[in-house]
Amino acid sequence: MIKKEFLDYIQHKERIFESIKKPRMGWVCTYTPVEIIIAAGFYPYRIIPVEDPSLANSYLDSNFCPYVRSCLGEALEKRPEYADNLIIVNSCDAMRRLYDAWRHYVQGAFIYLLDLPRDDSAKAIKYYQANLQLLIDRLEEKFKIKISEDLLSQAILVCNKTRKLLTELSDLYVKEKISLSAVEFLQIVKGSMIFPQEEYNILLEKFLKDLKKEENILPETSQIKNKSKILITGTVMDDLSMAKVVEDYGGRVVFVDMCTGNRYFSDQSKISEIKQTNSDPLRVLAEYYLRKIPCPRMMNLEKRWEYLLKIIKDYQVKGVIFYNLKFCDTSMFELPLIREKLQKNKIPSLCLEGEFASNNLGRVKTRIQAFLEVLEFAR
Amino acid sequence: MIVAGLDIGSLTIKAVIFEENKIKGFTIVPTGADANKLTKDCLELTLKRTGNDFKDLQAIVATGYGRISVPFTDKSITEITCHAIGANWLNPDTRTVIDIGGQDSKVISVDQDGRVVDFVMNDKCAAGTGRFLEVMANALGVKTEELGNESLKSKKKITISSMCTVFAESEVISLIAEGCAKEDIIRGLHEAISNRICSMACRLRLENTIALTGGVAKNIGMVHALKKRLKAKVYVPEEPQIVGALGAAIAASRILYSE
Numbered sequence: 001m002i003k004k005e006f007l008d009y010i011q012h013k014e015r016i017f018e019s020i021k022k023p024r025m026g027w028v029c030t031y032t033p034v035e036i037i038i039a040a041g042f043y044p045y046r047i048i049p050v051e052d053p054s055l056a057n058s059y060l061d062s063n064f065c066p067y068v069r070s071c072l073g074e075a076l077e078k079r080p081e082y083a084d085n086l087i088i089v090n091s092c093d094a095m096r097r098l099y100d101a102w103r104h105y106v107q108g109a110f111i112y113l114l115d116l117p118r119d120d121s122a123k124a125i126k127y128y129q130a131n132l133q134l135l136i137d138r139l140e141e142k143f144k145i146k147i148s149e150d151l152l153s154q155a156i157l158v159c160n161k162t163r164k165l166l167t168e169l170s171d172l173y174v175k176e177k178i179s180l181s182a183v184e185f186l187q188i189v190k191g192s193m194i195f196p197q198e199e200y201n202i203l204l205e206k207f208l209k210d211l212k213k214e215e216n217i218l219p220e221t222s223q224i225k226n227k228s229k230i231l232i233t234g235t236v237m238d239d240l241s242m243a244k245v246v247e248d249y250g251g252r253v254v255f256v257d258m259c260t261g262n263r264y265f266s267d268q269s270k271i272s273e274i275k276q277t278n279s280d281p282l283r284v285l286a287e288y289y290l291r292k293i294p295c296p297r298m299m300n301l302e303k304r305w306e307y308l309l310k311i312i313k314d315y316q317v318k319g320v321i322f323y324n325l326k327f328c329d330t331s332m333f334e335l336p337l338i339r340e341k342l343q344k345n346k347i348p349s350l351c352l353e354g355e356f357a358s359n360n361l362g363r364v365k366t367r368i369q370a371f372l373e374v375l376e377f378a379r
Numbered sequence: 380m381i382v383a384g385l386d387i388g389s390l391t392i393k394a395v396i397f398e399e400n401k402i403k404g405f406t407i408v409p410t411g412a413d414a415n416k417l418t419k420d421c422l423e424l425t426l427k428r429t430g431n432d433f434k435d436l437q438a439i440v441a442t443g444y445g446r447i448s449v450p451f452t453d454k455s456i457t458e459i460t461c462h463a464i465g466a467n468w469l470n471p472d473t474r475t476v477i478d479i480g481g482q483d484s485k486v487i488s489v490d491q492d493g494r495v496v497d498f499v500m501n502d503k504c505a506a507g508t509g510r511f512l513e514v515m516a517n518a519l520g521v522k523t524e525e526l527g528n529e530s531l532k533s534k535k536k537i538t539i540s541s542m543c544t545v546f547a548e549s550e551v552i553s554l555i556a557e558g559c560a561k562e563d564i565i566r567g568l569h570e571a572i573s574n575r576i577c578s579m580a581c582r583l584r585l586e587n588t589i590a591l592t593g594g595v596a597k598n599i600g601m602v603h604a605l606k607k608r609l610k611a612k613v614y615v616p617e618e619p620q621i622v623g624a625l626g627a628a629i630a631a632s633r634i635l636y637s638e
Contacts, residue, residue, distance in 0.1 A: 336582070343497070348496075348497065351499075362444070363483075363500070366444065366457050366458070366459070366500070367500060369457045370457035370458075370459035370460060370495065370498060373456065373457060373459070373460045373495065374460075374494075374495045374496070374497075374498075377494045377495070378494075
């Protein structure tokens, strides 16, 4: 499958929505167990809004998470065909308020708030597992369905496959073995969140097979050695053009520590754990979600620092870009401390703040170019 | 070896001609809709002053927010890097640069070789910039270049609380209506801007000497307010407005050396 064709296909949200006849279940946080949604017979898709949040501004204040405002704005604009059902994870204040607002203003919708513990201790896993059971009970009762262990195990295998394929793609991308830009890589990851998983697996597998054909593998000489390797870390990134700016000015994005990037599909070792589906599938799910690459919300400062340092070493990162949506306390309050630690380790960093679905690339461009100039001098 | 540096800013365009490690001449002109032509004119005017010809220029580097749109340059470098290079050349003791330009302000940490270590920029808002002062000068019926001297006459402290350009303007208008003295209001504005700049600057490790660059550094009232707030060794170049263009010119000569 040709790259352009594949990328066009997976990005066309409206067309995907039209072609899928199954009932839809939206999700907003990567701690949502998509497997349960699939096992319940729904088509899970992540809400990644493109609409201006202006309609939501009447209900949520403007100093509120831009992602959450955009989600509500899009739902208000496009209901009912867009947002019939939604599972929200209790991952931050903004998400809880989205739950409140959605319940009031998006009428007739099914909405569920799933609680999420903050660590991966045995007790936390047990607690999360019990919460997953509550979600299943509610879905079974509301939609008069039965979510069997078999169905869950099958769904786990489907999602594992997606993660495995994305990990494979990411490896090829990082090692520059294939011709794939950061934006294209991120588009593929994003596609996996809005496309029905099973079909997506078939498409991605075919795409990967083609990519790996000998004639498509880039010779080592074509890899440009002098690029500064960049880690982008933060919350949600909708506007991928930022990654393009990094590459335009001679940087190379090697890891996107965001829930629209590498954090979504996690790493290989965790996947093999979840493969053993003969154990209780809910337990497997609880363990997987609490042990996958964590969101800053799940970590204290020390843990987050160790985690970032490991990525920096593993991927030979030369500079770190923090990209956070405005007002995200969870990921921003510790920034000054993290930046100080980076400075001590002689790793330059840049902080960027974003709105959702907005276009203020001009200002971002100067900062990114200046940042890459700093890295170039440091070399 | 003759080179040129161009700084296409939001309010003014600056050109510097640099020869054998010396500033040979410079020009500052206001920006307009056709930045390309204006930049070319600005450069030609400078060349005329220095008695040179366009053909004499061995390298041209552009900076400023219009840096990419000018076709006749060899390279574009951000104003952050250029201000660092320029300030370091003017005063090698510079470790921090505070540049307050027409539409943005930035604070840059610099090492002993003039390399950028870290930087912060203000966020999508004209507050604390040259444009902000222009709007306020207009509301007060004072020329922008008179703001500095006016504020030095102030005897009474007034606090301006709004930093949004629009709100601050209406706050200023209310203060005028209440009968407050112009010079006190202007001082209040300068202090408000310097508070804002300092809170941004403190995100970096502020080290002496601090160089003030950009057009706003020509405003003596602003310099006073910043000095008071920063409590640091402050250096103001003779022509703070051309530091970016100067840095670009020095970068141009370095390109030639490296070739």
